[in-house]
Amino acid sequence: xxxxxxxxxxxxxxxxxxxxxxVASAFPITPQTTITQYLSxxxxxxxxxxxxxxxxxxxxxxxxxxxxxxxxxxxFTCTSGPGLLYMHHPMxxxxxxxxxxxxxxxxxxxxxxxxxxxxxxxxxWTGWGHQYVxxxxxILDSLLMAYKVxxxxxxxxxxxxxxxGYVLSYTAEPVEIPEQEVVDKWLPPYKAMPSVLxxxxxxxxxxxxxxxxxxxxxxxxxxxxxxxxxxxxxxxMDSFEKTFGRRYGNGMIEPYMMEDAECAxxxxxxxxxTCKAAVEKMQSEGKKVxxxxxxxxxxxxxxxxxxxxxxxxxxxxxxxxxxxxxxxxSYGKLRDSLYDLEEKxxxxxxxxGLGGKEVRIRDFEMIGEKxxxxxxxxxxxxxxxx
Amino acid sequence: xxxxxxxxxxxxGAVTASRIIATAAYEEGQYSQAIPMYGTERRGAPLTxxxxxxxxxxxxxxxxxxxxxxxxxxxxxxxxxxVVDDLKPGGLVLLNTAYxxxxxxxxxxxxxxTVDATTIAxxxxxxxxxxxxxxxxxxxxxxxxxxxxxxKAIKKYxxxxxxxxxxxxxxxxxxxxxxxxxxxxxxxxxxxxDIHVGGYGVLKDVSSWRxxxxxxxxxxxxxxxxxxxxxxxxxxxxxxxxxxxxxEYRKCxxxxxxxxxxxVEAIEMVRVEA
Numbered sequence: 001x002x003x004x005x006x007x008x009x010x011x012x013x014x015x016x017x018x019x020x021x022x023v024a025s026a027f028p029i030t031p032q033t034t035i036t037q038y039l040s041x042x043x044x045x046x047x048x049x050x051x052x053x054x055x056x057x058x059x060x061x062x063x064x065x066x067x068x069x070x071x072x073x074x075x076f077t078c079t080s081g082p083g084l085l086y087m088h089h090p091m092x093x094x095x096x097x098x099x100x101x102x103x104x105x106x107x108x109x110x111x112x113x114x115x116x117x118x119x120x121x122x123x124x125w126t127g128w129g130h131q132y133v134x135x136x137x138x139i140l141d142s143l144l145m146a147y148k149v150x151x152x153x154x155x156x157x158x159x160x161x162x163x164x165g166y167v168l169s170y171t172a173e174p175v176e177i178p179e180q181e182v183v184d185k186w187l188p189p190y191k192a193m194p195s196v197l198x199x200x201x202x203x204x205x206x207x208x209x210x211x212x213x214x215x216x217x218x219x220x221x222x223x224x225x226x227x228x229x230x231x232x233x234x235x236x237m238d239s240f241e242k243t244f245g246r247r248y249g250n251g252m253i254e255p256y257m258m259e260d261a262e263c264a265x266x267x268x269x270x271x272x273x274t275c276k277a278a279v280e281k282m283q284s285e286g287k288k289v290x291x292x293x294x295x296x297x298x299x300x301x302x303x304x305x306x307x308x309x310x311x312x313x314x315x316x317x318x319x320x321x322x323x324x325x326x327x328x329x330s331y332g333k334l335r336d337s338l339y340d341l342e343e344k345x346x347x348x349x350x351x352x353g354l355g356g357k358e359v360r361i362r363d364f365e366m367i368g369e370k371x372x373x374x375x376x377x378x379x380x381x382x383x384x385x386x
Numbered sequence: 387x388x389x390x391x392x393x394x395x396x397x398x399g400a401v402t403a404s405r406i407i408a409t410a411a412y413e414e415g416q417y418s419q420a421i422p423m424y425g426t427e428r429r430g431a432p433l434t435x436x437x438x439x440x441x442x443x444x445x446x447x448x449x450x451x452x453x454x455x456x457x458x459x460x461x462x463x464x465x466x467x468x469v470v471d472d473l474k475p476g477g478l479v480l481l482n483t484a485y486x487x488x489x490x491x492x493x494x495x496x497x498x499x500t501v502d503a504t505t506i507a508x509x510x511x512x513x514x515x516x517x518x519x520x521x522x523x524x525x526x527x528x529x530x531x532x533x534x535x536x537x538k539a540i541k542k543y544x545x546x547x548x549x550x551x552x553x554x555x556x557x558x559x560x561x562x563x564x565x566x567x568x569x570x571x572x573x574x575x576x577x578x579x580d581i582h583v584g585g586y587g588v589l590k591d592v593s594s595w596r597x598x599x600x601x602x603x604x605x606x607x608x609x610x611x612x613x614x615x616x617x618x619x620x621x622x623x624x625x626x627x628x629x630x631x632x633x634e635y636r637k638c639x640x641x642x643x644x645x646x647x648x649x650v651e652a653i654e655m656v657r658v659e660a
Contacts, residue, residue, distance in 0.1 A: 004542075005409040005418065135443075167447050172405045172420040174412040270447040277445040360448040 003176050008168040011136040011175050012078065012104045013038035015143035017048055018183045019102075021076040022190075023068035025053035025061040030113060031165030032080040032106040058083040062090040062101075069099040072192025074147065077101065080165055081108030084119045088126065094158045095127030096222060098196050100150035102143060103128075105162040106169045107269070114356020115164040117269065117321040121297075121329050127222045129159040129229045130298040132268040133248075136175045139163050141246060142295075144178075148187055148236045155228045156196045164270040164320075166356065178244055186243045197221070230299050252301035254293040255308070257283055261290030263314035263345075263371045266305075266334065268294045271320060271352060271359045278364030289368040294330055302337040309338050314346045314375030316367050318386075320353040327383070346374045352386035359386065388530060389450040390437040393469050394459035395430050395595075399517030402543060403459065404435040406521060409539035410531045411439045419444040431595045431639065432463055439530065457524060458482055459516045461504055462658065466594070467492045467575045478566055480523060482516050486564050493571030499527040501563040510555040518544075518552040522560030533560050592619070596640030598655035604630050606652035613644035613653060 006014070012035050016024060028036045043052045051068075055061045058079050065075035079087060084105060094101050109116040120130055129149065133142045139161070146159040163169065198221060230252060237251035248254045254272075257279050258264065267275045272293040279291045292308060294301070309315065315338075319328030326332070331349040338344045350367055353359045363386050374380040390407065394400030401422040408418035421436040436450040452472050456479045458464040464481040470492055473479065477496045481487075482503035490498050503519035510519070518540060525533040536556055541549045602613075609629035614622045621637035622644060631644075645653040 003412065005405060005412055005420070164447075167421075170422050171447075172408055173444065174408075174417060274446040274448055280445070358448055360451075361446055 001176055001178055003174050005172050006136060006175050007034070007170050007172045008136045008139050008163055009034040009106065009170070010038050011140040012106075012143060012163075013042065014175070014177060015140045016050075016076045017042055018140075018178065018180060019074065019076075019144055019147050019187055020048055020184070020189070021050055022073040023051050023053065023065060024076040025055055025064035025068075026076075026078050027055055027058045027061050027083060029058070029080045029083040029108075031108060031115070031169045032078050032083070032104070034169070035078045035104065035106070058086040059090055062087040062094065065101050065103075066090060066094045066097070066099055069094070069101050070097065072190065074151075074190040075101050076103070078104040078106065080106045081110060081113070081119045084123060085110075088123065091123060091126040091128065091158075096218060098156045098222075098225065099158060100147070100156050100190070101158040102146045102150055103158070103160045104139070104143065105160050106165045107162055108165045109355050112355050113165075115166055115320075116354045116356065117162065117319070118354075120160060120162040121321045121323070123160070124298060124329070127157075127226060128298070129157055129226065129233075129296065131159065131161045131296050132294065133161060133163050134168075134270055134273045134293065136168065136171070136173050137246070138248060139168070140175055140177070141240065141244070141248070144183065144187060145233070145236050145240055145251070147190075148240075149229060149232050151190050152232045152236075153193060153196070155225050155232055157225055157229060159229075162269070167270045176246075182243060186239070196225075227299050229296070230301070233296060248295060249293065250304065252296045252299075253304050253308075254295055256291040256293060258290035258292065258308070260288055262288040262312065263316065263368070263375050264290050264292045264308060264312055265316045265318060265364065265367055265371065266292045266294055266330065267318040267320075268297065268330065269320060271318065274359055274361060275318075275364045278361045278368065281361065282365060282368050287368055287372060289372060297330060297333075300330075300333045300337065305334060305337050306341060309341055309345050310343070312345045314348070314371040316348045316350060316371035318350045318352050318367065320351075322351055322354065346371070348374055348380060349383045350386050351384070357386075387438060387440040387444070388455070389453045390439070390455045390457065391450055391453040392435045392437070392457045392459065393463050394433060394435075394517070395463070396433055397430060397515070398459045399515050400433060400435045400459050403457070403517035403521060404437045406518070406536060406539045406543060407437050407439075407524070407531070409542060410535040413535045413538055414531060416441060417443045421449065423449065430597055431592070432460070453477065455480070455528060457520060459503065459520055462597075463594070465491065470494055470496055470574075478528065479569075480520065480527060480563075480566075482520055487567045488570055490569065491571060491575065493569055493573050493575060495572075496569050497566040498569045499523065499563055499565030499567075501559050503559060506555050506558045506562065510558060511551050519555040519559050522556035522558065523563035525556075526560045526563050527566050533557070591636050592639040593635055596638065596658055598640050598642060598657055599635070600633060600638065600640070600642065600644050600653050601656050602631055602633065603652045603654070604628075606650050607631065607648075608650055608652075610649060612647045612649060616643050616647045618643060 107115040233251040241247035317331040404420040408420040411418040419438040501523040503516040506519040
C-alpha cells in the first residue's frame with residue numbers, strides 16, 4: 001500500500017483509476033473542475049485504458065455515461081451545484097433504467113459558489129443512492145464501494161457520492177492508496193447482464209414505456225430497489241474492511257464516541273469531522289454528547305437511528321441545507337423515523353454551513369449545550385441557524 | 387496540534403509549500419492537513435494557506451484562526467502587521483526579508499526569524515518563487531520537521547533537476563536563516579492593511595495586491611474615458627466637471643489595463659517600494 005498527500009478531487013480521480021472505469025464523461029465546473037483535469041492527465045499519461053468523453057454540458061455527460069453503462073461499461077461522471085441541476089432530467093432515466101453509474105458530487109451551493117448540500121439534496125426524487133462523506137480517504141474508499149454496491153446484481157442502481165467543495169475538494173491530506181491487484185480482486189470487472197427490470201419492460205424504451213396495465217408499477221419497483229441499497233451497503237462495508245482494513249460505521253451511519261453518550265449530534269459531510277473534534281472536547285469536559293455521522297441519506301437509516309434513539313435523551317440534527325418553507329431534510333426524515341417509538345428523544349433542528357459559512361468547533365459546542373439542556377427539559381428554540 | 391498559516395502572493399507557491407509541509411510531516415509519521423484559501427486570486431494577489439500537524443488524523447475542517455506559526459513568503463507582505471494577527475502569544479513568525487530579525491518593525495509578543503528567500507530563490511532557481519527557499523528555514527527554526535523529510539517531499543512535487551534546484555534552495559535557507567529572537571517592537575503597529583483573502587471584487591480592499599501603481603498625469607489626459615471604461619474593478623471614478631479620471635486606490639489591484647488603454651500615455655505604472 002502506498003500513500004500520497006492529495007486533495008479530495010485527486011482522491012476521486014484516483015478511485016476511478018483503481019476501479020478501472022471504462023468510460024468517464026464530465027463537464028468542468030468549479031469546484032469539481034480539477035477531477036476532470038486529473039482524469040485528463042491520467043488519460044494523457046496512459047495510466048489505464050479508458051475513454052474520457054468531452055462534452056458541451058452536464059446534461060450530455062449524464063447521457064454519455066448512461067449510454068455507456070447500458071452497453072456494459074463501468075462509468076463515472078462528476079459535477080457541482082448548478083451542473084447537477086442541469087443533469088436532473090437524464091438522472092431520472094439513469095435511475096429508472098437501473099444503470100450502475102457512479103457520480104461524485106463536489107458540493108456547491110446555489111446562493112453563491114461556496115459549499116452546502118442543496119445541490120444533491122435537490123435530487124432526492126431521481127432514484128439514486130445518496131451518500132455524503134467527510135474526508136479524502138473516505139472519498140476514495142466510498143467511490144470504490146459505490147461501484148460494488150451499484151453493480152450488485154440484486155439491485156443495480158446508480159449512486160452519487162457527495163463531498164464539500166473547496167473545504168475538501170482542495171484540501172490536501174494523507175490518503176492511503178490500495179494496491180491495484182487487491183482492488184481488482186475485490187472489485188472485478190463490471191459484467192453487463194440482462195435487465196434487472198420486470199419482464200414487461202421493453203428494453204428499447206429506456207424504462208419509460210412500461211408495458212402491462214399499471215402505470216404506477218415503475219415507481220414501486222424503483223422505490224423498493226433503492227431501499228435494498230441498505231443491506232448491500234452494509235455487506236459491502238464488511239467486505240471492504242476485511243480487504244482494506246478501514247470502515248466507516250456500518251456504511252449507513254458512523255457513530256463516533258457514542259458509547260456513553262446521552263445525546264447525539266447528527267451531521268453529514270466535512271462538518272461531521274469538525275463535530276468529531278468538538279465531541280472529543282465536550283466528552284473530556286464530562287458532557288455526554290456523541291456524533292452520529294449520517295453517510296447514507298438515501299436510503300435513510302431508519303432502523304439504525306431508531307435503535308440509537310431508544311438509548312438517547314436528545315438528538316440534535318445539523319443540516320447543511322434547507323428546503324425553503326419545509327426545513328432541514330435530514331431533520332424531517334429523522335423525526336418521521338422516530339414516530340413509531342413509544343419513548344422518543346427530544347429533537348432539535350440546526351442549520352449550519354449554508355452558503356459555505358464556516359462551521360467551527362465552538363459552534364458544535366453550542367449545539368451540544370443546547371441539546372443537553374433540551375434533553376433535561378430546558379426550554380430551547382426548536383430551530384437554530386448557527 | 388500545531389497550526390500554521392502561510393502568507394504569500396499568487397505565483398510564489400504558498401499552496402505548494404503548505405502541501406510540502408504536510409507531506410514531509412506524513413513522512414515522519416504525523417498526520418497533516420493543508421488547506422488553501424480560495425478567493426479571487428490571480429498572480430501577485432496576496433493569498434493565505436493553512437497547515438495542521440497532529441499525531442492523529444486531523445478531524446476539524448474549519449480554517450486556522452489562531453496559528454502557532456506564521457510563514458510569510460513575500461517581502462512586501464512581510465512588512466504588514468496583519469501577518470501576526472491572532473498568532474498565539476509567544477508564537478513564531480518566519481519572514482522572507484533581507485533584514486535581520488532585530489530590524490523587523492512589526493510588533494507584539496512573538497518570536498521572529500528572517501531569511502532572504504527571494505535572493506536565495508533568484509540565485510538557485512533563477513525565479514522569485516520563494517516557497518522552497520523558505521522551507522529550509524522553517525525546518526531549522528521550528529525543529530518540527532527534519533530537513534531531509536522536506537527534501538524527500540520536494541522530490542515528490544518536483545522530480546528531476548527541478549527537484550535538485552529546489553533542494554539546493556532549501557539547504558541554503560536552512561543555513562542562512564537568522565533568529566528566532568523575541569520581537570524587538572513590543573506593540574503592534576497601528577497601520578493595518580488587509581492581506582486576507584475573502585469577499586469579491588469591489589467589496590474588497592485590494593490595495594496590497596499592487597506591485598505597480600497607476601499614476602495619472604492630468605495635464606496629458608485628454609478626457610477620452612478609455613481608462614474608466616476598461617478598469618475591471620471599477621476603481622476609476624469619472625470627475626464630470628474636470629473631465630478627468632480619479633483612481634480609488636482601495637479598489638485598484640494594479641493590473642495596468644488603464645495604462646495600457648490610455649491613447650496618450652497619461653497613466654504611468656510606478657513600482658511600489660519594498
